[in-house]
Amino acid sequence: MVQSFETLAAIRFGYGFKKGAPDMRDAGQVLAQLRGADVAMAAFPTPDYTERRGVYTHYREQVRRAKKAGKKADRALRLDVQRAKRARKHLVVRDIHARFARAILSDTGFRERLAIFWSDHFTVAPKGQWPQILYGDMMDAAIRPHLAGNFLDLLLAAALHPSMLIYLDQPKSYGPNSPRGLRSDKGLNENLARELLELHTMGVDGGYGQNDVRQLAELLTGIVTTDQGMEFHEKQAEPGPETVLGKPYGSDAEPRFSDIREFFYDISRHPDTARNLARKLAVHFVADDPPEDLVRAMQQAYLDSGAELTALYEAMLEHPASWGALGGKVKQPFGFVVSGLRALDVSRDTVANMGISGTRRMMSIPMAAMGQSMLRAPGPNGWPEEAEAWITPQGIAARLQWALVVSAVYGAELDPREFVQTSLRDAAGKTLILAAGAAENRNEGLALVLSSPEFNRR
Amino acid sequence: MDRSRRKFLSKTLAFACSAAASPLLTPMTLASVPSDKRLVVIILRGGMDGLDLLRPSGDPLLVGYRPTISARMGEDLNGYFSLHPSLSGLLPMWQAGELGFVHAVSTPYRNKRSHFDGQDILESGSDHTGADTRDSGWLNRMLGLIPDAQKELVFSVGRENMLLLRGDQPVSSWSPAGRMDMSPQGQLLLEAIYAKDPLFSEAGQAAISLAGQLGGQGMMATEDTGQDSMQMMVQNIAKAGRRQKAEALARFAAGRLRSDTRIAAFSLGGWDTHLKQHNTLRKALGQLQSALLTLKAELGPVWQKTAVVCMTEFGRTVRENGSGGTDHGTGGAMVLAGGAVRGGRVYGDWPGIAEPDLFAGRDLLPTDDVRRYAAWILRGFYGLERAGLERTVFPGLDMARDPGLLL
Numbered sequence: 018m019v020q021s022f023e024t025l026a027a028i029r030f031g032y033g034f035k036k037g038a039p040d041m042r043d044a045g046q047v048l049a050q051l052r053g054a055d056v057a058m059a060a061f062p063t064p065d066y067t068e069r070r071g072v073y074t075h076y077r078e079q080v081r082r083a084k085k086a087g088k089k090a091d092r093a094l095r096l097d098v099q100r101a102k103r104a105r106k107h108l109v110v111r112d113i114h115a116r117f118a119r120a121i122l123s124d125t126g127f128r129e130r131l132a133i134f135w136s137d138h139f140t141v142a143p144k145g146q147w148p149q150i151l152y153g154d155m156m157d158a159a160i161r162p163h164l165a166g167n168f169l170d171l172l173l174a175a176a177l178h179p180s181m182l183i184y185l186d187q188p189k190s191y192g193p194n195s196p197r198g199l200r201s202d203k204g205l206n207e208n209l210a211r212e213l214l215e216l217h218t219m220g221v222d223g224g225y226g227q228n229d230v231r232q233l234a235e236l237l238t239g240i241v242t243t244d245q246g247m248e249f250h251e252k253q254a255e256p257g258p259e260t261v262l263g264k265p266y267g268s269d270a271e272p273r274f275s276d277i278r279e280f281f282y283d284i285s286r287h288p289d290t291a292r293n294l295a296r297k298l299a300v301h302f303v304a305d306d307p308p309e310d311l312v313r314a315m316q317q318a319y320l321d322s323g324a325e326l327t328a329l330y331e332a333m334l335e336h337p338a339s340w341g342a343l344g345g346k347v348k349q350p351f352g353f354v355v356s357g358l359r360a361l362d363v364s365r366d367t368v369a370n371m372g373i374s375g376t377r378r379m380m381s382i383p384m385a386a387m388g389q390s391m392l393r394a395p396g397p398n399g400w401p402e403e404a405e406a407w408i409t410p411q412g413i414a415a416r417l418q419w420a421l422v423v424s425a426v427y428g429a430e431l432d433p434r435e436f437v438q439t440s441l442r443d444a445a446g447k448t449l450i451l452a453a454g455a456a457e458n459r460n461e462g463l464a465l466v467l468s469s470p471e472f473n474r475r
Numbered sequence: 476m477d478r479s480r481r482k483f484l485s486k487t488l489a490f491a492c493s494a495a496a497s498p499l500l501t502p503m504t505l506a507s508v509p510s511d512k513r514l515v516v517i518i519l520r521g522g523m524d525g526l527d528l529l530r531p532s533g534d535p536l537l538v539g540y541r542p543t544i545s546a547r548m549g550e551d552l553n554g555y556f557s558l559h560p561s562l563s564g565l566l567p568m569w570q571a572g573e574l575g576f577v578h579a580v581s582t583p584y585r586n587k588r589s590h591f592d593g594q595d596i597l598e599s600g601s602d603h604t605g606a607d608t609r610d611s612g613w614l615n616r617m618l619g620l621i622p623d624a625q626k627e628l629v630f631s632v633g634r635e636n637m638l639l640l641r642g643d644q645p646v647s648s649w650s651p652a653g654r655m656d657m658s659p660q661g662q663l664l665l666e667a668i669y670a671k672d673p674l675f676s677e678a679g680q681a682a683i684s685l686a687g688q689l690g691g692q693g694m695m696a697t698e699d700t701g702q703d704s705m706q707m708m709v710q711n712i713a714k715a716g717r718r719q720k721a722e723a724l725a726r727f728a729a730g731r732l733r734s735d736t737r738i739a740a741f742s743l744g745g746w747d748t749h750l751k752q753h754n755t756l757r758k759a760l761g762q763l764q765s766a767l768l769t770l771k772a773e774l775g776p777v778w779q780k781t782a783v784v785c786m787t788e789f790g791r792t793v794r795e796n797g798s799g800g801t802d803h804g805t806g807g808a809m810v811l812a813g814g815a816v817r818g819g820r821v822y823g824d825w826p827g828i829a830e831p832d833l834f835a836g837r838d839l840l841p842t843d844d845v846r847r848y849a850a851w852i853l854r855g856f857y858g859l860e861r862a863g864l865e866r867t868v869f870p871g872l873d874m875a876r877d878p879g880l881l882l
Contacts, residue, residue, distance in 0.1 A: 084797065084798075087797055087798070144589075144591045347674075395609070395638075395641070396609040396610070404674055405674065408674050408675055408678045409648065409678055410647075410648075410649055410678050410679075410681040410682040410685055411648060411649050411682070412678065413675065413678045413679050413682050414682040414686060417657070417665075417682075421657075446668075446671075448667055448668055448670070448671070449668050452664040452665075452667055452668050455660075455664060456660065456661060456664060457658055457660045457661065458658075461657065461658060461660075461661040461664075464657075464661075465661065465664055465665060465668060468665065468668075469668045470668065470669065470671075470672040470674075470675045473675070
């Protein structure tokens with residue numbers, strides 16, 4: 018039996034029902050969430066690049082002072098180091114908290130889901146202090162402002178964000194014949210070029226070869242990171258034109274960033290890119306193996322519009338295949354935790370004031386036990402989509418354990434018989450409705466609902 | 476909960492569930508097994524200081540390089556090397572020939588000294604860093620070479636998704652922190668709501684069965700859902716995020732290995748000792764010692780068929796730094812234990828620690844590839860072809876001659 022439109026929209030294209038959140042009655046309303054200001058981000062802002070850099074350099078400075086003083090370091094100095102360290106850690110957890118809080122409290126679930134989708138499409142698993150401090154900037158400066166615009170802008174912002182550049186070794190890539198390359202005997206690093214084609218644009222089945230990767234790597238040389246962020250240094254860029262996918266970029270003249278931009282423009286409009294993005298989006302929202310005509314319709318809409326992302330989303334939301342019965346997907350731990358706390362109607366104040374220890378205890382640590390550690394995606398290809406990757410023995414035990422805890426902590430006022438209705442509406446099966454009422458106490462009744470296949474699937 | 480109480484509960488459950496023909500509590504099907512050897516791989520994360528674990532005390536230079544770290548004398552092993560004092564509990568194992576070391580070894584990783592890249596290389600078994608090396612681990616690829624290797628054969632212990640075991644071959648995993656704290660009634664209801672969903676049903680069944688086998692950490696009635704027990708659960712979840720106790724990991728691994736599991740892997744952290752090493756390394760070594768002693772005790776007679784292999788991403792600088800610690804280095808040590816290994820000796824080609832013999836003027840010179848020793852153990856245990864080990868499991872490795880690590 019197919020669930021009602023409101024239920025499908027809330028669960029498949031959002032983070033589930035929350036008391037007081039408006040129901041979506043048609044595809045236009047879902048899409049309308051993407052118009053207007055990013056209210057959810059504004060409600061939980063995070064520091065900008067300069068502030069992040071400041072926190073990091075201040076920390077480095079304190080550590081340097083302490084090292085210099087050695088055993089002579091006095092109490093005040095040690096305290097400075099501790100404070101700087103705390104500020105650094107606090108910033109990273111604040112980013113994580115913002116991710117949760119926006120998704121839990123917002124009425125624009127589709128927008129929130131897309132933010133996480135694109136953050137995973139442009140996966141960065143930051144290693145080291147500066148990359149971890151920087152990581153949250155990728156979401157707020159590169160992804161969220163562009164997720165309803167043209168893919169070209171999103172691609173430029175995300176694939177060339179310092180976070181990504183560091184993660185994929187781009188600053189270490191030298192044009193072998195560039196002045197810096199010749200002087201230092203350093204050469205190409207293909208990492209970013211490869212992932213740009215394989216993951217960010219055309220996809221692993223796209224029509225490119227090793228030579229294109231190599232040529233693109235040469236074209237991308239000169240892109241580096243400095244304290245100010247991403248910069249283009251001609252002295253590190255390989256001279257001469259590079260031919261990628263049969264088209265030459267640049268000339269024998271001085272290498273220019275606009276050559277790289279031109280390639281980004283072309284690749285954003287490539288049919289393989291359209292197909293890869295369409296399929297990936299359909300896999301994420303609709304089914305692990307989505308119907309071919311849905312993917313084709315989305316691909317076509319994207320190409321016809323000139324890489325407009327809202328056209329891609331609209332094609333998905335207006336296709337009948339997107340509105341079949343629920344159950345084709347399993348919520349990843351982040352989505353499970355967020356939708357669980359929404360269902361329990363945890364108050365705005367509670368969410369906003371969770372702090373570092375609350376964020377870790379109630380959300381990020383249990384999520385790690387479910388198999389998804391924040392900031393630690395297994396590789397540049399992001400988290401797995403398949404249900405089997407998540408519903409493992411420890412995964413399921415961790416979900417149940419968390420469900421028992423949050424039901425006890427936040428659900429004391431709730432009646433499982435009502436909870437099964439408010440949290441799932443017509444997505445709840447008969448057995449689950451009976452089980453929720455037959456539990457021997459409230460806590461287990463609520464936890465059963467949260468642990469059910471209905472609640473964990475979408 | 477006392478023992479008789481648990482026994483009663485499990486009996487009650489067994490009855491309740493057989494009455495309901497429970498698919499949730501049926502014991503797991505265990506796999507056929509092509510070897511009766513047991514292999515445990517322990518990844519020591521953070522860069523274990525081989526020069527402190529296994530000290531070249533016979534060289535007077537050592538004290539000069541490491542005035543504070545080497546101040547406390549260790550236990551002499553063979554007149555030249557001595558064991559860190561915090562590992563004195565392992566002396567009987569050494570004397571029984573069940574504990575050995577390989578010194579001055581490393582992965583092919585050179586010069587960059589990043590934990591993450593170093594661990595990627597160590598676990599992938601590859602000879603270079605790069606995106607392609609993050610897809611699969613050497614232990615998983617090794618399974619592909621064993622005919623009939625099946626899921627229950629290999630266990631990843633702990634909640635992390637270890638690169639060592641990532642790949643195409645099926646591997647089971649469970650964390651000793653995992654629990655299924657439901658009342659009998661709750662479990663029956665859970666079973667009912669999973670029943671129509673094979674994916675949930677199968678995973679839930681395995682979870683309950685595994686949790687049930689874990690004794691004190693297993694199934695537990697929660698009829699007293701008062702504030703205390705909630706608080707305890709919250710703490711348990713929080714604890715699961717911290718470093719898991721070595722003993723719990725080892726006990727769980729041993730329990731699996733006593734039945735049908737043949738290979739288990741987990742990791743121990745805390746080896747990144749940049750500061751006050753005499754203090755910080757003690758804790759990490761204590762965990763390692765506890766893991767090895769627990770494995771021996773819990774495996775019982777099976778210990779005789781067991782090889783435990785402990786590896787780290789790199790060693791540490793020969794000189795201690797300004798804060799009484801050591802920084803990331805290159806050559807390090809490998810620890811071998813178990814009744815199946817020829818212990819009581821130090822393997823490897825010792826390069827010495829005189830200034831000109833150091834790597835880059837700062838690190839212990841690696842004279843051999845740590846993967847070579849792992850490869851010979853795999854060959855000895857599973858009779859794998861050298862070609863497969865040198866190409867598939869450890870690409871680019873030359874196994875050279877057999878160091879004779881196994882009895």
